[in-house]
């Protein structure tokens with residue numbers, strides 16, 4: 470009922486409702502879409518890797534850390550790995566595809582001497598390719614929440630009673646159906662906070678559950694306080710961070726500096742989201758569900774109050790990208806070309822979130838799979854460009 474009231478409240482405020490935000494109309498409120506197959510979340514391993522496991526040309530080596538690229542002149546010809554304390558050199562038949570993600574792909578490049586010479590020389594690594602863009606341009610979608618107390622006993626609170634949720638987990642596991650096979654709430658919106666923008670810069674996510682929840686059973690454990698959360702997500706952050714290795718040891722964690730909220734416009738957009746959340750909660754459709762605003766708290770109205778709330782509670786939506794971005798030949802900070810090939814070397818491609826030059830106005834998992842689909846066409850020589 471809360472989700473329906475949320476959509477109705479959005480309409481009352483004059484917002485549009487979109488049937489499919491991945492189709493022609495992104496802007497507006499709509500039901501959340503997920504990668505689900507027969508009631509279960511379908512990962513890239515489920516969708517692509519498991520069906521290919523019996524192929525004779527595929528070997529998955531778990532517990533194996535790629536530590537460095539192997540060069541023959543300016544060509545990358547393989548990788549060095551560490552497995553159970555043993556170093557192994559693996560040679561590639563035709564090329565090496567690096568897909569270690571937005572943090573570890575730049576780490577492996579830097580460990581292999583592909584990076585900014587000024588940084589690499591400080592930690593005793595000889596520069597093979599001057600590539601100042603490696604590890605730079607780290608971007609992510611950061612978010613702030615408002616938390617609202619709920620008047621009626623929500624279906625979520627009711628179903629979280631220990632005996633009920635145990636039954637629901639079994640049902641979800643065995644049949645892929647029922648309460649535990651879905652996320653509570655499941656309504657989202659993509660909106661423009663300023664008229665002049667050409668595409669949405671704010672995402673709203675309704676979670677029909679409070680920030681703290683757990684199975685309970687009286688008299689052993691009391692239920693949690695009921696409530697719901699409206700999350701405002703900055704789709705298009707202007708802040709830029711960096712990933713840098715701290716030493717030449719491949720097992721040493723790299724430094725990750727996000728620099729979240731380092732520009733005023735990021736605060737402005739998130740404040741607009743918090744204000745809109747308030748307006749939604751005050752609509753006749755939603756107000757009947759609400760006891761009070763718990764976070765940021767109805768007394769927190771000034772820009773400074775809201776900025777303070779954002780600073781203290783902002784979290785990432787886990788959509789980092791951009792640390793080996795694609796770009797034109799003349800762009801000295803572009804790491805890969807339009808064929809995902811690392812500039813300045815032969816035999817090396819990158820296929821992961823690090824190649825995305827900029828945040829997209831939505832979640833990034835689907836687009837990364839599309840990059841991988843396109844890459845497979847490029848590798849097989851089937852891509853048109």
Ligand SMILES: Cc1cc2nc3c(=O)[nH]c(=O)nc-3n(C[C@H](O)[C@H](O)[C@H](O)COP(=O)(O)OP(=O)(O)OC[C@H]3O[C@@H](n4cnc5c(N)ncnc54)[C@H](O)[C@@H]3O)c2cc1C
Nearest residue numbers: 533534535568569570571573787821822832833834835837
């Ligand atoms: C908690 C969480 C929730 C998320 N929820 C969503 C969501 O709801 N929707 C959405 O669109 N996106 C979501 N994302 C983001 C999405 O999962 C990522 O954007 C996506 O998985 C990135 O894909 P990738 O191929 O670039 O890297 P990854 O999926 O990170 O793959 C990199 C792989 O390389 C391996 N690796 C790294 N270094 C080495 C090394 N040195 N040697 C060997 N292997 C190595 C890693 O173990 C990993 O398996 C979420 C992310 C997180 C963390």
